[in-house]
Amino acid sequence: MTETVEEAVAPDLVAYPAPETPRGRYLADHEGLMGTLFLAPAVLYIVLLVGIPFFLAIAFSVTDVTVGNTSMDFVGLDNFRRVVTTPQFRRALLNTFFFAVVTQIIVIILANILALIMTRDFPGKWLARFAIILPWATPISLGTIGWLWILDSKFSPIDWVLQQIGLLGPDTLLGPGRHLLYLGREELAMGSVILVHVWRILPLATVILMAGLTSVPQDLLDQAEVDGASFSRIHFQVVLPLILPIMSIALLFGLIFTFSDMVVAFVLTRGGPVYYTQVLPLWAWFKGIDGGSLSEGAAIALFIFPVLLAVAILILRSARRSEVA
Amino acid sequence: MAFVELNGLRKEFGEVKAVNGVDLSIEEGEFIVILGPSGCGKTTLMRMIAGLEKPTGGNIVINNEDVTRLPPRAREIAMVFQSYALYPHMSIFDNISFPLRARKEPRQEIEEKVEWAAGILGIERLLERRPRQLSGGERQRVALARALVKEPAVMLLDEPLSNLDAKLRASARDELQRFQRSLGITTIFVTHDQIEAMGLGDRIAVMNAGKVRQIGTPQEIYDDPADTFVATFLGSPPMNLLDHQRYYVGFRPENFLPAQVLSNGAPVKTFPFRVGRIENLGSDRLLYGTIADEEEDRTVSKLPSTVEVSIEPGEAYEFVVRDDNLRYFDKGTGLRMPPQAT
Numbered sequence: 057m058t059e060t061v062e063e064a065v066a067p068d069l070v071a072y073p074a075p076e077t078p079r080g081r082y083l084a085d086h087e088g089l090m091g092t093l094f095l096a097p098a099v100l101y102i103v104l105l106v107g108i109p110f111f112l113a114i115a116f117s118v119t120d121v122t123v124g125n126t127s128m129d130f131v132g133l134d135n136f137r138r139v140v141t142t143p144q145f146r147r148a149l150l151n152t153f154f155f156a157v158v159t160q161i162i163v164i165i166l167a168n169i170l171a172l173i174m175t176r177d178f179p180g181k182w183l184a185r186f187a188i189i190l191p192w193a194t195p196i197s198l199g200t201i202g203w204l205w206i207l208d209s210k211f212s213p214i215d216w217v218l219q220q221i222g223l224l225g226p227d228t229l230l231g232p233g234r235h236l237l238y239l240g241r242e243e244l245a246m247g248s249v250i251l252v253h254v255w256r257i258l259p260l261a262t263v264i265l266m267a268g269l270t271s272v273p274q275d276l277l278d279q280a281e282v283d284g285a286s287f288s289r290i291h292f293q294v295v296l297p298l299i300l301p302i303m304s305i306a307l308l309f310g311l312i313f314t315f316s317d318m319v320v321a322f323v324l325t326r327g328g329p330v331y332y333t334q335v336l337p338l339w340a341w342f343k344g345i346d347g348g349s350l351s352e353g354a355a356i357a358l359f360i361f362p363v364l365l366a367v368a369i370l371i372l373r374s375a376r377r378s379e380v381a
Numbered sequence: 382m383a384f385v386e387l388n389g390l391r392k393e394f395g396e397v398k399a400v401n402g403v404d405l406s407i408e409e410g411e412f413i414v415i416l417g418p419s420g421c422g423k424t425t426l427m428r429m430i431a432g433l434e435k436p437t438g439g440n441i442v443i444n445n446e447d448v449t450r451l452p453p454r455a456r457e458i459a460m461v462f463q464s465y466a467l468y469p470h471m472s473i474f475d476n477i478s479f480p481l482r483a484r485k486e487p488r489q490e491i492e493e494k495v496e497w498a499a500g501i502l503g504i505e506r507l508l509e510r511r512p513r514q515l516s517g518g519e520r521q522r523v524a525l526a527r528a529l530v531k532e533p534a535v536m537l538l539d540e541p542l543s544n545l546d547a548k549l550r551a552s553a554r555d556e557l558q559r560f561q562r563s564l565g566i567t568t569i570f571v572t573h574d575q576i577e578a579m580g581l582g583d584r585i586a587v588m589n590a591g592k593v594r595q596i597g598t599p600q601e602i603y604d605d606p607a608d609t610f611v612a613t614f615l616g617s618p619p620m621n622l623l624d625h626q627r628y629y630v631g632f633r634p635e636n637f638l639p640a641q642v643l644s645n646g647a648p649v650k651t652f653p654f655r656v657g658r659i660e661n662l663g664s665d666r667l668l669y670g671t672i673a674d675e676e677e678d679r680t681v682s683k684l685p686s687t688v689e690v691s692i693e694p695g696e697a698y699e700f701v702v703r704d705d706n707l708r709y710f711d712k713g714t715g716l717r718m719p720p721q722a723t
Contacts, residue, residue: 278433279466283480283527284454293479297470 116354123348135355139343148327148334149359151246155335156314159253163310164303166254167261172291174262175269192259200323203252207238207324214238242332245325249333252320257313261306268302269295301375308371312364336360384409384567385430385535390439392425399425401591402439407535410565412558414582416572418614422591423571427537430569431460444534454483459528460537463544465520467512473523474508480531498526501560518549525557529564536561538570542577554580575615579603587611605708606631609715612708618681622710623672628718629710634667634683636706639690640699647703654680654700656692668692 084090117135119128139145170188174181191199206213215235218224226232238244272295280290296303318337321327327334327342336359344353385407392400400422407413415423428434430441432453440449448456459480467476474495481491499505502522512520521541528536542550542557558581561568572578578585579599586596587610595607606612606620612631613619621637623630643649656670668682682700684690692698709718 273464273466275462275464275466276468278428278431279460279462280468280479281433282431282453282458282460283531284483285479286454286483289483294468 113354113357116351117358119351121350123345123350131351135351139352139355139359144331144334144339145356147331148336148339148356151333152315152335152337152360153363155246155250155253156311159250159257159314160307160310162250162254163257163261164307166258167265167306170258170262171265171269174266188262189259191255192263196256196317196319197323199256200252200320203248203255204239204324207248209235209237209240212236212238239325240329242329245329245333248324249321252324253314253317256320257310260313261310264302264306264309265299268299271302272298304371304375308368308375311367311371315360315364315367384411384444385569386442387426387430388440388442390426390429390441391437392422392429392434393437398591400429400436403588403591403593405586405593405596407567407569409567412561412568412570412581412583414570414572414578414585415588416575416578416582416585416614417588418573421588423573423588424539426588427460427539427569427571430535431458431537432456457531457534458537459531459533459535461521461524461528461539461541463540465512465524465541465544467520467523467527469512471511472508473504473510473512473515476512476523477508477527477530480527494530494532495526498530501529501564502526517545518553521545521553525560529566534567536566536568538568540572540574541570543572543574550577557581575617579615587614589614605717607717609710612710618667618683620708621680623680628712628721630721631708631710632702632706634681635685636702637680637682637700638684638688638702639692640701642688642690643701643703647705649701649703650707651699651701653697654682655697656694659692659694666692 115128118130118132120131120134121128174185174188178184194202205211212235215224218230218236219234222228224230224236225234230236236244238248276294276298277290280294285293316337318335318341321333321335321338322341325333327338331339336356340353340356343356344350347353385405387403387405390400390403390405391398403422403426405413415426417423425434429436430443432448432451432455436449440447442448443456443458468479471479477495477498478491481494486494495508496505499508502525504519504522504526507515507519507523512523515523521544524541528538538557542553545553554577570577570581582599584596585599585602587594587602589610595602595611597605602611603615606615609622609629609631613622616633618634620631620633637652637654640649640651652672654668654670654672656668658669660667660669664686666684666686666688668684670680670682672680684692704720707720709721710716711718
């Protein structure tokens with residue numbers, strides 16, 4: 057304050073003191089240092105929990121390492137060759153794709169419907185919103201155990217309801233047995249795994265699509281209505297193309313979550329009956345951890361990697377292209 | 382029976398009366414402008430005519446058909462939004478043809494109509510492009526073409542010029558008017574811009590607080606405002622209103638002139654005018670000052686540059702208004718009164 061007064065009085069006579077060496081500079085002023093500090097946790101996280109295991113898996117997959125013998129002798133692509141030739145592998149690969157794709161088709165359709173409903177106003181909306189988000193807030197394993205009980209071979213409440221309304225039991229539509237044995241028959245077991253995946257992924261997809269729907273300008277919807285478009289025309293020709301980038305993000309996450317998931321199949325069926333619901337991540341776990349053959353487990357797990365990579369690149373690229381619109 | 386009839390139209394959003402009893406008859410082929418400040422209910426009124434809002438009360442008749450309860454697609458209307466609301470993911474051709482495709486017209490006919498509309502607006506060469514590749518003026522034409530292609534009975538325009546820059550706006554105004562005259566489509570144009578309203582409308586409906594305050598030709602609205610709101614909303618600067626015991630005396634700034642300028646013997650009222658501040662706008666001089674014992678410089682005189690009387694700030698002059706340019710308004714209601722003897 058005094059300095060400015062002096063300067064105002066006699067600007068020519070009073071020289072400003074030279075700026076002091078920046079001893080008083082705060083740590084927060086060092087942008088380079090702060091940047092490094094703020095980024096460090098994320099970088100550390102990726103290196104420790106993603107990078108190292110990933111390269112370790114590559115290393116394991118070309119050696120003969122097992123739980124019992126940790127000396128790593130290079131064996132080339134032997135592990136891959138041995139794994140690929142088994143029928144289990146082909147079935148697990150097919151299943152992984154089948155579950156992921158069918159789940160996503162169902163999820164996208166249901167999420168669109170749910171998101172449309174949830175962007176309207178209706179009584180009890182908060183309760184519906186709460187119920188929709190609930191599966192996402194539940195740990196996968198606990199949720200799946202719940203489903204395990206619902207799909208139980210003897211005590212399934214679904215069977216009970218079917219029996220009560222006369223659809224299940226002797227001389228009924230669904231056959232003479234009193235139980236459907238959801239997890240014991242090939243088609244029903246696959247259906248059950250898909251059902252639980254849908255149940256789990258649906259909240260995320262719905263929330264993402266709701267965000268997408270609210271981002272569509274009201275003017276465009278009004279314009280389409282004045283232009284005489286029906287509800288389905290507005291939805292399929294105006295709304296869907298506009299939320300496609302956001303929808304592809306939902307699809308990307310959903311695909312990756314189902315592709316890499318082993319919990320649902322593990323808890324529900326352990327890959328059974330026989331290996332009809334076997335998926336690659338679960339089989340990698342059975343081979344590598346349960347069976348102790350770390351190298352074969354790593355080789356199986358690595359098969360998912362190029363698929364996930366391709367999915368990620370494809371979807372991100374299509375998302376960018378539709379943004380151009 | 383007029384072509385478009387609004388009878389006692391009302392719209393309430395909770396406690397707010399956005400439109401509070403509007404009666405309006407619009408003739409076929411007429412260009413009517415709904416003018417009012419933001420929040421006066423003009424956009425809500427237009428959205429009700431379009432069918433985007435359900436009225437709380439009253440009814441809407443278009444072409445002898447009560448459309449009050451009909452959805453937008455059952456009304457023969459087209460609308461151009463302020464934002465133009467072009468579908469960003471569609472080509473210009475697909476944008477313009479959208480209303481026709483919604484009506485499931487045959488391909489051949491759609492192409493002919495789009496060509497016709499694009500031809501009228503001079504945008505034939507843009508048909509393959511996307512909206513984001515167009516300038517503001519081009520987008521506006523596309524939006525108009527999309528409205529036109531429906532061959533609507535009524536065209537609704539919601540501030541379609543306000544996103545254009547000032548220069549473009551003048552030419553767009555001119556074009557819009559010629560285009561409306563040649564096609565003869567009944568047009569309802571909503572704006573808050575009095576210059577647009579004066580320049581475009583066959584008639585103007587001035588709205589405030591959910592009600593129509595006055596309907597008339599631009600000249601009627603300007604010369605004979607029905608109340609103090611209309612008097613002060615139109616004109617730039619607005620009409621001067623002098624407080625005079627039981628009523629207000631109003632006169633336009635351009636009619637408030639130095640005594641020596643008006644010398645043709647017409648009866649005048651004389652006011653002592655103390656000039657406070659002068660703005661020279663080139664074509665006009667605006668004089669801000671006081672009459673009698675006013676506290677602020679509230680009275681304005683607008684002298685065209687052809688009036689070369691020397692005026693200095695801080696000085697008092699004799700200013701006059703011709704008797705037939707004086708307007709009288711009731712103090713309580715704000716409504717026009719017959720001329721008062723003073």
